[in-house]
Amino acid sequence: MSKPVFFETTMPVETTVPFGTTLEVRDTCLCLHAQRAARALARRFDEALRPAGLTNGQFSLLMALNRPEPVGMQPVAQLLAMDRTTLTAALKPLARDGLVELGIDPADRRGRRLSLTGKGLAALAVAVPIWRGLHGTIEAALPPPGAEALRAGLRAVAAEPQLRNTAPSTPPPASIHSGL
Amino acid sequence: MSKPVFFETTMPVETTVPFGTTLEVRDTCLCLHAQRAARALARRFDEALRPAGLTNGQFSLLMALNRPEPVGMQPVAQLLAMDRTTLTAALKPLARDGLVELGIDPADRRGRRLSLTGKGLAALAVAVPIWRGLHGTIEAALPPPGAEALRAGLRAVAAEPQLRNTAPSTPPPASIHSGL
DNA sequence: GACGGTTGAGTTGATATCAACCTAAATGGG
DNA sequence: CCCATTTAGGTTGATATCAACTCAACCGTC
Numbered sequence: 001m002s003k004p005v006f007f008e009t010t011m012p013v014e015t016t017v018p019f020g021t022t023l024e025v026r027d028t029c030l031c032l033h034a035q036r037a038a039r040a041l042a043r044r045f046d047e048a049l050r051p052a053g054l055t056n057g058q059f060s061l062l063m064a065l066n067r068p069e070p071v072g073m074q075p076v077a078q079l080l081a082m083d084r085t086t087l088t089a090a091l092k093p094l095a096r097d098g099l100v101e102l103g104i105d106p107a108d109r110r111g112r113r114l115s116l117t118g119k120g121l122a123a124l125a126v127a128v129p130i131w132r133g134l135h136g137t138i139e140a141a142l143p144p145p146g147a148e149a150l151r152a153g154l155r156a157v158a159a160e161p162q163l164r165n166t167a168p169s170t171p172p173p174a175s176i177h178s179g180l
Numbered sequence: 181m182s183k184p185v186f187f188e189t190t191m192p193v194e195t196t197v198p199f200g201t202t203l204e205v206r207d208t209c210l211c212l213h214a215q216r217a218a219r220a221l222a223r224r225f226d227e228a229l230r231p232a233g234l235t236n237g238q239f240s241l242l243m244a245l246n247r248p249e250p251v252g253m254q255p256v257a258q259l260l261a262m263d264r265t266t267l268t269a270a271l272k273p274l275a276r277d278g279l280v281e282l283g284i285d286p287a288d289r290r291g292r293r294l295s296l297t298g299k300g301l302a303a304l305a306v307a308v309p310i311w312r313g314l315h316g317t318i319e320a321a322l323p324p325p326g327a328e329a330l331r332a333g334l335r336a337v338a339a340e341p342q343l344r345n346t347a348p349s350t351p352p353p354a355s356i357h358s359g360l
Numbered sequence: 361g362a363c364g365g366t367t368g369a370g371t372t373g374a375t376a377t378c379a380a381c382c383t384a385a386a387t388g389g390g
Numbered sequence: 391c392c393c394a395t396t397t398a399g400g401t402t403g404a405t406a407t408c409a410a411c412t413c414a415a416c417c418g419t420c
Contacts, residue, residue: 034221036338081220265377265400290386
């Protein structure tokens with residue numbers, strides 16, 4: 001137990017992070033809390049929606065496409081707060097299985113026109129009552145502040161800065177450290 | 181516009197999901213809200229933690245391992261509300277880069293003993309002040325109910341049924357359809 | 361109408377996520 | 391001691407997620 005008092009000062013002193021900090025992060029980190037909640041909810045919805053052949057993400061995506069007119073990719077990506085390239089990837093299996101169609105916008109041939117197929121609509125129709133049931137169950141189990149308060153908080157943290165992944169006009173404005 | 185009145189009743193009638201339902205899901209679905217918030221927060225923390233060489237998930241994982249005694253995998257998976265097999269995958273790059281060590285529990289050779297290396301601890305030490313800064317900023321920007329209320333809601337939806345992915349004792353009790 | 365900047369998407373590579381399936385170690389009866 | 395059961399993890403295959411990079415179409419200026 002009684003180590004010699006001298007030690008190598010040239011070696012980096014053994015770093016430590018107090019265990020209290022660990023507890024603090026565990027109990028307060030909103031990012032961690034959000035990831036946990038997102039995982040848990042994703043699992044529950046994935047399981048419930050399995051008879052409809054959809055995952056929670058596919059359900060949300062198809063639902064976002066259920067509108068009178070075809071939509072472009074960026075509005076959809078923004079609605080789901082997901083990266084543009086993630087949307088591209090997410091559409092692949094849905095297009096392969098014939099649930100969505102990707103057309104080209106005649107007015108701007110770079111743009112896409114995303115739309116549901118009959119099959120996609122049918123899957124959605126099967127999924128909606130399942131969603132209603134599970135969502136009602138979950139809302140009912142929420143403590144006092146209630147579902148709407150939770151949604152408000154989630155919206156607040158989801159709003160945030162714009163998604164990038166699009167070549168910025170003038171990358172680092174001047175300082176090397178952008179987030180100082 | 182005036183189609184003939186007769187049509188194939190054997191063909192599925194063109195399904196529709198009212199646009200109002202789409203708006204309802206978009207505005208109320210807790211799963212969608214959670215995914216959006218999780219994505220947005222993950223992006224912000226990933227970006228902020230980049231100087232520490234960690235993603236938000238790696239930060240949370242390393243932090244979960246910062247304790248006096250090595251931990252098994254299941255407690256960690258449960259703490260993070262992630263699948264057991266996801267944890268296995270998440271540990272791989274961290275072990276490869278020498279931030280964590282996976283030992284074998286001598287008392288039960290099936291079990292693992294997860295622990296931080298000095299390098300992992302050092303990365304954590306770099307990350308903590310970054311986390312504090314960003315987390316404070318985010319908390320400060322939250323509307324009225326406040327951070328603690330949001331966390332309470334997130335805990336409530338994250339609690340939920342246990343994680344499975346472990347051979348159930350008596351799988352489908354009798355009926356073929358488990359989730360009827 | 362050609363050039364330069366801008367904008368919309370796809371691709372690649374790395375990691376994350378989980379269901380289904382598999383192996384090995386511990387455990388409890390007989 | 392042996393076998394059946396349970397329990398701890400790993401593996402595989404599919405999808406999700408995003409940064410960095412690339413290509414192509416638009417758009418304005420001269």
